[in-house]
Amino acid sequence: xxxxxxxxxxxxxxxxxxxxxxxxxxxxxxxxxxxxxxxxxxxxxxxxxxxxxxxxxxxxxxxxxxxxxxxxxxxxxxxxxxxxxxxxxxxxxxxxxxxxxxxxxxxxxxxxxxxxxxxxxxxxxxxxxxxxxxxxxxxxxxxxxxxxxxxxxxxxxxxxxxx
Amino acid sequence: xxxxxxxxxxxxxxxxxxxxxxxxxxxxxxxxxxxxxxxxxxxxxxxxxxxxxxxxxxxxxxxxxxxxxxxxxxxxxxxxxxxxxxxxxxxxxxxxxxxxxxxxxxxxxxxxxxxxxxxxxxxxxxxxxxxxxxxxxxxx
Numbered sequence: 001x002x003x004x005x006x007x008x009x010x011x012x013x014x015x016x017x018x019x020x021x022x023x024x025x026x027x028x029x030x031x032x033x034x035x036x037x038x039x040x041x042x043x044x045x046x047x048x049x050x051x052x053x054x055x056x057x058x059x060x061x062x063x064x065x066x067x068x069x070x071x072x073x074x075x076x077x078x079x080x081x082x083x084x085x086x087x088x089x090x091x092x093x094x095x096x097x098x099x100x101x102x103x104x105x106x107x108x109x110x111x112x113x114x115x116x117x118x119x120x121x122x123x124x125x126x127x128x129x130x131x132x133x134x135x136x137x138x139x140x141x142x143x144x145x146x147x148x149x150x151x152x153x154x155x156x157x158x159x160x161x162x163x
Numbered sequence: 164x165x166x167x168x169x170x171x172x173x174x175x176x177x178x179x180x181x182x183x184x185x186x187x188x189x190x191x192x193x194x195x196x197x198x199x200x201x202x203x204x205x206x207x208x209x210x211x212x213x214x215x216x217x218x219x220x221x222x223x224x225x226x227x228x229x230x231x232x233x234x235x236x237x238x239x240x241x242x243x244x245x246x247x248x249x250x251x252x253x254x255x256x257x258x259x260x261x262x263x264x265x266x267x268x269x270x271x272x273x274x275x276x277x278x279x280x281x282x283x284x285x286x287x288x289x290x291x292x293x294x295x296x297x298x299x300x301x302x303x
Contacts, residue, residue, distance in 0.1 A: 018192075019196040019228075022193040022225070022228070023228030023229050024181070024189070024229055025232050027235065027236070029235075029240050029241070039239065039241075045240050046240075047231060048231045048234070048235065048240065056197075061198065063201045072202065073205075073206045073209045078212035079209055079213035094247070094248065094249045095223070095224065095227055096245070096248075098245050099244055099245070102241040102243075159215040160253065
């Protein structure tokens, strides 16, 4: 995956509302400015896992179909790509967020990603497991850190057994 | 209504139903909002025939997002300092999930009162799908 430095992530109230609906959260802090002002949030804020949706602003994000390029999801066939491994490249093992302050509509976050540690482990359910860590920093327009996210991905040798 | 430190004690537990009979449509909503369009989560044909799974399954981040509701409902979404999880089992359409938070510590740090909670999200079979932890700021 390509992770260009300095992706701009403009935080918008509508995006927060859609994201909150998607996680089944209809709390006023996520969609109703009037009611949100009466809470200790003092206005609309983003749910804690919202930073992940920076994917929308990464022009090269590999899990979004792009015009003129093949896509591994189904169309006429079960996959639009042939001869590729059946895995999309990995599953999510862990995710951690640390916040210096809440994210609010109007923030324009500068986002950069760097690789962290990587390691391997054997498992019964999916063969060899290859873990890798990625650290994403979200900074505001003053260059202050707002959020640091640490993600651990795992690639499996085969699909996880379902028993 | 967010909790105050005087209203909770170490060992207190809080439970919340996160979803009943998880719908595929919710996976589509999550894909659209988050931008994670991995067909494993929205494209049953791909998931079964190309990837070898029984069908689509939930984004880990959807389960984490739903789990976060236990924390934000108790303590307020503007008061989260840390929130982390480990994904331990996949979540499938039709699953019922319930989230549990246990107060592990109430402590002072840099003039703030903080609460550490342990998080567990379980499906209808009693399988743990997410374990995690959060640290939140709280009024005394």
